[in-house]
Amino acid sequence: MRAGLEAIPPDSRLAHAVRHVLELRPAARPWEETLDALYAAFGHYHWVHAVNNAALVVAALLYGQGDYERSVTAAVMGGWDTDCNGATVGSVVGALNGCVPAKWAAPLRNRLRTSLKGFDHSRFDDLAARTFAAVPDRYKRP
DSSP, X not given: OXXXXXXXXXXXXXXXXXXXXXXXXXXXXXXXXXXXXXXXXXXXXXXXXHHHHHHHHHHHHHHHTTOHHHHHHHHHHTOSSHHHHHHHHHHHHHHHHTSOOHHHHGXXXXXXXXXXXXXXXXXXXXXXXXXXXXXXXXXXXX
């Protein structure tokens, strides 16, 4: 999270929100207390605003401590933009862990349903390979 802060303007509302979450230490308290603190600090934003949802995503990632189910369910339980937050947290934790747990992935049968022309019924592993191919070599592990 701290490394991510280097990519955004330090005086921005987004940077303030991330630092606020880091100070909350979500992994060290009950999730409901973290949610109360997030709503107190960022509840004035629209439910699909980037700042409050980014704060919730950061909090869920820290609270979940790498546990996929704990992280995703915390993000969804937070409300606001639940589908995007759950998906964002799930993708980050899945990438950090090297996979999405079978309990969550198997029911999808390696298929994406989308209205995006030419991509309905795409295989997740094909999309992952395409994404990896687009990553510059300097960012790939040897």
